[in-house]
Amino acid sequence: MRKIIKLIILSIFISCSLQKKTIMNKKHFIFYTEYNQFYISSDKGKFLSSEILTDETSYTSRLSLENNALVVFTQSYGNIEGEIEVLPKPNIIGDYSNYDHVVEGGINVQSGELQILNCPDNNLELSLKIDPGTYRVRIYSSNLDSVKETDLTNDTDDDYYRIELWKSDDMERKVLKQYEYK
Numbered sequence: 001m002r003k004i005i006k007l008i009i010l011s012i013f014i015s016c017s018l019q020k021k022t023i024m025n026k027k028h029f030i031f032y033t034e035y036n037q038f039y040i041s042s043d044k045g046k047f048l049s050s051e052i053l054t055d056e057t058s059y060t061s062r063l064s065l066e067n068n069a070l071v072v073f074t075q076s077y078g079n080i081e082g083e084i085e086v087l088p089k090p091n092i093i094g095d096y097s098n099y100d101h102v103v104e105g106g107i108n109v110q111s112g113e114l115q116i117l118n119c120p121d122n123n124l125e126l127s128l129k130i131d132p133g134t135y136r137v138r139i140y141s142s143n144l145d146s147v148k149e150t151d152l153t154n155d156t157d158d159d160y161y162r163i164e165l166w167k168s169d170d171m172e173r174k175v176l177k178q179y180e181y182k
Contacts, residue, residue: 082161106171
């Protein structure tokens, strides 16, 4: 009987260790970007070779869904700070009062590499190795009222962007909390 139990435990251990695991990453970023936007891409910005078709909804939702990419619209023009984290499942947050704006969308990451690119140069600012597939992306924007001039570089801007992503087939854009301009 003990041998059977040992064999069962050993087989469970081997089975679990052989399963492919998603690489968990959490990284901080700070970089310079212009035109109140930056890109989250899986193909090094190839989507930028065509004209980005954004509508008014993209600007108010602060997120445009492009082919293998997302355009994140920021409050400040200049230095952008935040963090990005790959999660095994979405965070359940019922109260968004700590954030000014929260939006979700989907991205297809077939390359296994997720990049953050600045605008308009498309310089690679951050890269994450992740399992290929489709992901849900949630962007929390905070301290947006600290930005007094949205079209000028200013050292006092303190807006912050937290980005979370997890595997999901849901690619639709959805605003969870809308920022109201003051």
